[in-house]
Structure formats: C-alpha cells, structure tokens
Amino acid sequence: MNIMEKSNIVVSPEKCTECMCCQLICSLTYTGSFNPEEARIVINPPEEISFTEDCVEGCALCTRYCVYGAIARAGGT
Amino acid sequence: MECYGYMGKTLFVDLSSGDIREEPLDANLVKKFVGGPGIGYRILFDMLKPGTDPLSPENPIVVGTGPLLGTLTPGAGKCYLAMKYPIPASKRQKKYFVSIAMGGSRRFGVMLKNAGYDHLVITGRAEKPSYLLVTDEEVRICDAKDIWGKDVHETNNILLKKHRGKTGKCGTWTIGQAGENLVRISQATLDNLNSLGRHVGASLGSKNLKAVVTLGRKGIRVKDKKRFMKLYKKKLKEILDHPRYQPLPPATILGGEATGQLYERTRGSIKACTGCLGACRATLEVKEGRFKGATYQGGDFTISVDYARRLRIKEYGDMYKLMDLMNRYGLCMLTTIRMMYFVTRMYEQGVVTKEDTGGLELKLGDVDTYIALIEKIVKREDIGAVMAEGWYPLSEELCVDASAEFRYGCSIVKGVDTLIDARLWKSHFSPAMGFTNVVHSKGKHVHGATYWPRGPDLLKDTYWPEMLQSLGDIKRDTLRMGVTEEEMNRIFTENSFNTGRLAKYTQDAEYLYNALGLCDCVVHWECDPTRNVPWLAELYTATTGIEVEPREFLRVGERIWNLERLLNVREGFTREDDEVPAVWLQNTEIPLKLRSGDSYLVDWFGNRLTKEDIKRMLDDYYQERGWDVEKGVPTREKLIELELEEFT
Numbered sequence: 136m137n138i139m140e141k142s143n144i145v146v147s148p149e150k151c152t153e154c155m156c157c158q159l160i161c162s163l164t165y166t167g168s169f170n171p172e173e174a175r176i177v178i179n180p181p182e183e184i185s186f187t188e189d190c191v192e193g194c195a196l197c198t199r200y201c202v203y204g205a206i207a208r209a210g211g212t
Numbered sequence: 213m214e215c216y217g218y219m220g221k222t223l224f225v226d227l228s229s230g231d232i233r234e235e236p237l238d239a240n241l242v243k244k245f246v247g248g249p250g251i252g253y254r255i256l257f258d259m260l261k262p263g264t265d266p267l268s269p270e271n272p273i274v275v276g277t278g279p280l281l282g283t284l285t286p287g288a289g290k291c292y293l294a295m296k297y298p299i300p301a302s303k304r305q306k307k308y309f310v311s312i313a314m315g316g317s318r319r320f321g322v323m324l325k326n327a328g329y330d331h332l333v334i335t336g337r338a339e340k341p342s343y344l345l346v347t348d349e350e351v352r353i354c355d356a357k358d359i360w361g362k363d364v365h366e367t368n369n370i371l372l373k374k375h376r377g378k379t380g381k382c383g384t385w386t387i388g389q390a391g392e393n394l395v396r397i398s399q400a401t402l403d404n405l406n407s408l409g410r411h412v413g414a415s416l417g418s419k420n421l422k423a424v425v426t427l428g429r430k431g432i433r434v435k436d437k438k439r440f441m442k443l444y445k446k447k448l449k450e451i452l453d454h455p456r457y458q459p460l461p462p463a464t465i466l467g468g469e470a471t472g473q474l475y476e477r478t479r480g481s482i483k484a485c486t487g488c489l490g491a492c493r494a495t496l497e498v499k500e501g502r503f504k505g506a507t508y509q510g511g512d513f514t515i516s517v518d519y520a521r522r523l524r525i526k527e528y529g530d531m532y533k534l535m536d537l538m539n540r541y542g543l544c545m546l547t548t549i550r551m552m553y554f555v556t557r558m559y560e561q562g563v564v565t566k567e568d569t570g571g572l573e574l575k576l577g578d579v580d581t582y583i584a585l586i587e588k589i590v591k592r593e594d595i596g597a598v599m600a601e602g603w604y605p606l607s608e609e610l611c612v613d614a615s616a617e618f619r620y621g622c623s624i625v626k627g628v629d630t631l632i633d634a635r636l637w638k639s640h641f642s643p644a645m646g647f648t649n650v651v652h653s654k655g656k657h658v659h660g661a662t663y664w665p666r667g668p669d670l671l672k673d674t675y676w677p678e679m680l681q682s683l684g685d686i687k688r689d690t691l692r693m694g695v696t697e698e699e700m701n702r703i704f705t706e707n708s709f710n711t712g713r714l715a716k717y718t719q720d721a722e723y724l725y726n727a728l729g730l731c732d733c734v735v736h737w738e739c740d741p742t743r744n745v746p747w748l749a750e751l752y753t754a755t756t757g758i759e760v761e762p763r764e765f766l767r768v769g770e771r772i773w774n775l776e777r778l779l780n781v782r783e784g785f786t787r788e789d790d791e792v793p794a795v796w797l798q799n800t801e802i803p804l805k806l807r808s809g810d811s812y813l814v815d816w817f818g819n820r821l822t823k824e825d826i827k828r829m830l831d832d833y834y835q836e837r838g839w840d841v842e843k844g845v846p847t848r849e850k851l852i853e854l855e856l857e858e859f860t
Contacts, residue, residue, distance in 0.1 A: 152484035152491040153318045159284050168431030178380040202459045202489050
C-alpha cells in the first residue's frame with residue numbers, strides 16, 4: 136500500500152518527466168543496486184507520485200536528484 | 213562471471229518453435245565490444261546468413277542495452293536495435309543493409325536489465341499474433357488478440373494495465389497497424405514515445421510480433437558505488453552549473469516568436485529518458501477547432517513547424533493531427549511526410565494520376581488529403597501500396613528518381629532519406645552530419661559533441677544559436693574523444709579541419725557512446741559534458757570493475773564501426789553504395805532558392821564544394837579508416853590491428 140504524502144516532500148506530478156532519477160538513487164541507496172521496482176517512491180504521472188510504506192521517515196534524498204521540480208523539499212530548502 | 217553494470221545474460225527467443233533459452237555474456241566479447249550494438253553485431257555476424265530476406269523468419273532481431281543504461285549516468289537511457297532492415301537499399305540490385313537504431317527509453321531498457329538480460333535475440337515467426345513478455349520471473353510468448361489491429365497508443369495502454377509494475381510502468385516496444393501490414397517505412401515505438409528503428413516495424417510484423425514487454429527487479433549492481441557517485445556528482449554539478457543548462461527545451465530556440473508562443477500554449481507534459489537531465493519529448497495538444505483534443509506525443513516541437521511548411525499546412529491543429537495519426541499507426545514520420553510531398557508534386561505534374569491514387573485528389577495544404585493518403589499507405593491501397601515499399605520502389609514505379617529530383621525530391625542514401633538535407637541547413641555537409649549520412653550503413657546522422665553547427669559568422673541563419681560551436685570547441689571536443697596528438701595533426705590545421713578524417717573519429721566516439729547505452733545528444737542546449745571519453749572510461753571502470761584506458765576505449769567504437777562494415781560487405785555493399793545524394797551533387801552548381809537567398813552545398817566553414825572536393829573528402833575518410841580506398845572495405849591489416857582476425 137502506498138503512502139500518498141510525506142510531510143517533508145512536495146510533489147508536482149504534472150512536472151514529472153519519468154526520468155527515474157529519484158527511483159534510481161533511492162534503490163541504490165536502500166537496496167544496493169539500481170532497481171526502480173524496489174524504490175520507495177512510486178511514479179505514475181500525471182496522476183500520481185507517492186511513497187511506499189517502507190519509505191524512510193524524514194528522508195528526502197530523491198528531491199536532490201530531481202532537476203524538473205516534480206519532487207521538492209517542503210519549504211524549498 | 214560476476215556482473216556489475218551488466219546483467220550477464222542474453223535471452224534467445226525463437227517464435228517459430230517457442231524455444232526460449234539464455235546464454236551467459238562472454239567476457240571476451242565484453243572486452244572487445246563493451247555492449248550495445250557492438251555485441252549485437254557480433255551476435256548477428258554468426259546468426260544472420262548473408263542474403264537473408266529481411267522479412268523472413270530467419271532474419272534475427274537483436275535488441276538490448278549497454279552497461280551504463282539504467283544507472284544514474286546522465287543520458288544513459290538509450291536502447292539499441294541491430295538487424296537487417298527491410299528497406300530496399302540499392303537502385304541497381306536487390307539488397308538490404310544491416311544497421312542499428314538507438315532509441316530513448318524510460319522503462320524498457322532499465323526493465324529489460326532488471327529482468328536479468330543485457331540483450332534479447334528474436335528469431336522465427338509466431339503462428340499467430342503474439343507479444344513477448346520478459347520479466348525476472350518468466351519469459352512468455354503471449355497471445356496478442358487483444359492488441360493486434362490496435363494503434364501504438366492503444367496497445368501501450370492495454371499492456372501497461374495488464375503488466376503494471378509495483379512502482380510504475382512496465383517497459384514496452386510496440387508496432388502499430390503499419391508494421392502489422394508490413395509497411396516498410398513503419399517504425400517500432402519504445403515506451404509509447406520514442407522510435408527504436410525508423411524502418412523496422414515491418415520486421416516485427418513479419419514475425420507476428422506486436423510488442424515486447426519488460427519488467428523486473430533483479431537490480432543493476434555497481435562495482436564501486438563510492439567512486440561511481442563521486443564521478444556522477446561532479447559531472448552533475450558541472451552540468452547544472454553550466455550557463456546554458458536548461459532541463460526543458462526553451463521556447464526561444466524553437467524558431468521565432470510566433471512558433472515559440474504556440475509551443476508554450478499547446479505543450480503538455482515533457483518526458484525524458486532514463487537518467488536524462490535534458491528532457492526533449494514534448495506532448496502537444498490541439499486546443500481548439502476541428503481536431504481539438506488531438507494530442508501528439510513524441511519528438512521536439514520544431515519538427516511540427518518543418519513538416520507544416522513542407523506540406524503547406526496552415527493550421528497547427530491540422531499538423532498535430534497528422535503527426536498523431538502517423539504516430540498511432542506507427543509510421544516513420546520523416547519519411548512519410550517527405551514521400552507525401554513528393555507524390556503530391558508528382559500528381560501536380562501528371563506523373564501520378566487519379567487512377568493511381570484511387571480517386572484521391574492530392575493537394576498541398578489540405579489536411580484531408582493527407583489523412584486519406586496516410587491511411588492508404590497503412591492499408592497498402594493504390595499509390596499507398598507503392599509508397600509502403602520505400603523510396604527506390606516508388607521511384608521505379610513513377611519513373612522519377614526521388615533522390616535526383618532537385619526541386620521536389622530529397623537526399624536519399626541506401627534507400628533512406630537522411631535526417632538533414634545538407635542543401636537546406638547550410639553548414640551540414642559537415643563531418644558528423646551530411647558526410648556521415650553518406651558513409652554510414654544507413655542514412656544515419658550523429659549529434660552530441662560531434663554535432664557542431666557552424667561558427668559565429670552565420671548566426672542569423674541558424675535555428676539554435678545556443679548550439680553554435682567554434683573551431684576551438686571542435687578541437688576541444690575531439691581531444692575529449694581520446695584522439696592522439698598525431699591524429700589531431702592529421703585532422704586539424706590552425707584554421708581548418710579535414711572533414712573526412714575528422715568524421716572517422718566522431719563516428720568511433722559515437723559508436724562507443726552507443727555501446728555504453730548513452731544518448732548522443734545529452735543535454736543538448738550546451739556542450740555535452742558527458743561526451744568525454746576519459747571521464748566515461750573512469751565511470752565505466754567504477755560501474756563494472758573492468759579497467760580500461762581512454763584511447764583503447766575509443767578503439768572499441770572503431771571496432772564496432774568496422775564490424776558493421778563487414779556485415780554490410782557480406783551483403784554486397786561497397787564504396788559504390790556510399791553514394792552522395794544526387795540532389796546534393798547538383799547543388800554544387802545549381803542553387804537552391806531559399807527565402808534567405810540562393811543556397812549552394814558548402815562545407816562546415818561555408819566554402820562552396822565541388823564534386824571533386826567531395827570525392828577527395830571520401831578518399832581521405834577511407835584512408836583515415838585504414839580501408840581499401842577504392843572499395844571502401846576494411847583491409848586485412850586493419851582487422852588484425854583491431855583484433856578482428858576472426859573476420860579476415
């Protein structure tokens with residue numbers, strides 16, 4: 136089941152280009168390999184960008200790798 | 213073998229027998245050819261018998277990836293396809309070239325690797341319409357009754373619903389009705405957005421293969437994560453800090469204020485390939501009028517303007533509609549547009565008659581004409597049946613050679629219309645564009661740091677001033693390919709370069725990028741910082757654990773280029789087939805009337821070319837390649853030097 140929101144991340148699915156950088160860095164960091172299906176972020180634009188229930192609380196690593204502004208840190212920091 | 217970057221397996225599927233097997237990736241092949249089309253060509257060399265009919269079950273289709281695809285490497289989202297194409301490639305005899313296509317993927321490539329495979333080889337012909345499912349749990353030939361007859365978008369949507377991933381979409385490679393009907397100018401579409409093969413749809417159709425679906429979670433491992441991330445982050449910073457970097461294509465570069473505004477008003481989402489930092493695939497939607505709601509997904513906006521000018525289409529909505537239609541049917545847009553223009557002009561001159569068109573009146577600017585004509589091509593009706601066969605059969609039928617018809621034809625090499633017509637874009641008989649179109653296995657173009665639009669003196673004539681390069685930029689980029697000082701001295705003088713000699717190195721570098729799985733126009737509004745062979749060599753080592761020296765890395769590209777040539781020599785191709793399009797040769801003497809004035813064929817520096825100049829460029833090129841200059845064929849010495857003795 137997906138968590139729809141994370142308090143520290145603002146999502147804008149309409150800006151998502153599906154470049155998968157977020158899923159790539161997430162899976163590399165948490166599973167040790169580039170494995171989008173094991174990432175903790177779900178990408179189905181334009182309807183959905185959400186997070187899986189095992190997404191680490193407080194983690195916003197993916198936002199640092201999104202150059203398109205589809206996922207960003209809340210508060211813009 | 214322990215695999216990093218690579219998945220270590222090649223999948224073989226025989227659609228006739230249903231036999232499915234896998235083979236381990238050979239470490240020696242990896243050393244020699246790295247991956248991508250290098251390994252694809254090596255597989256083809258053994259499996260493809262010379263003279264095989266490209267639409268027969270015996271013609272293998274090899275599709276796959278490179279070791280950097282699906283890592284974070286910027287631009288490493290390109291899949292490759294290697295096969296014998298079904299396009300009649302000679303006016304003089306029946307023959308077909310072997311070549312590659314590179315197609316940008318979002319999920320297809322990364323999911324093929326995550327299913328556990330670097331390469332997929334498809335042979336045979338399924339008894340009934342089928343699609344191939346490749347996952348980490350199973351490989352299955354599935355019944356395609358729900359998707360056969362459907363267009364590319366419909367097919368894609370059905371497959372996405374059926375094979376949904378946990379965190380996103382599956383990967384898809386599909387054909388439309390044009391491919392099913394064996395239209396030779398049809399394409400196969402990757403992830404519903406990019407072409408993987410402008411003229412290969414009929415080959416999939418001939419195998420009763422509607423689509424390939426990929427999905428998996430094996431994980432692509434990296435040998436030295438710390439080193440990889442260090443290299444990646446440094447490059448990322450370099451790209452993001454570049455003064456010209458923009459993640460999305462800006463409207464200002466798209467050819468004037470009015471078209472820029474149209475782009476802003478009609479564009480929807482923009483898509484990128486895996487790992488790309490410069491998304492270039494826009495969705496364009498008709499906002500009002502008869503075709504309101506029609507949506508074209510795919511290439512950049514500029515082409516819609518070019519196409520509309522060619523067909524004299526005045527309303528943008530009409531043009532988007534035509535492009536959407538071609539995309540859905542799975543037709544190569546570039547060829548179809550040019551062919552429809554040529555046939556219309558021939559109709560005006562009485563060469564094509566109403567009888568040929570099945571009663572259809574062909575009229576420039578009339579969208580209904582072209583909707584009807586597209587459907588005739590897809591259904592192979594009337595003149596459409598001839599157009600579906602390719603340029604040379606069409607020319608033969610009309611007794612007018614489209615490749616030599618100066619006003620209404622276009623530049624055609626080996627049966628394929630080249631991306632760029634060097635007559636129109638003045639600087640494009642340059643090493644990487646016009647020239648490479650001529651000597652490549654098909655009329656391919658290359659870009660990236662090898663693209664090089666001409667220098668500052670002609671700013672006003674250029675679409676994309678941001679991309680203009682100076683001679684100094686070209687020297688810098690050539691050095692970044694790993695070219696030695698001795699080679700540099702052969703290529704460059706203080707104020708000039710030798711087109712034929714420089715072309716050789718741009719091609720070698722291009723094929724190395726392709727072997728790695730890299731796009732050749734990454735972050736194309738700037739200077740392509742990833743087009744740097746020493747950096748790529750280091751990144752490759754960090755990813756795979758395989759040590760490689762930059763000059764040796766560039767040599768891999770040369771090896772692949774030579775292997776491609778050998779595959780085509782086997783099919784009967786020689787220098788004679790590296791034929792400069794007749795329309796370009798005519799343009800050395802006859803001006804093309806453009807709005808900006810008379811235009812002649814020129815080199816990169818703007819100097820007018822003669823036929824003798826062009827012949828000399830070709831001589832220089834074959835000599836720099838170390839090939840037989842008269843025949844355009846790799847010599848035994850060259851093959852031994854490249855450790856390709858087995859092919860002598």
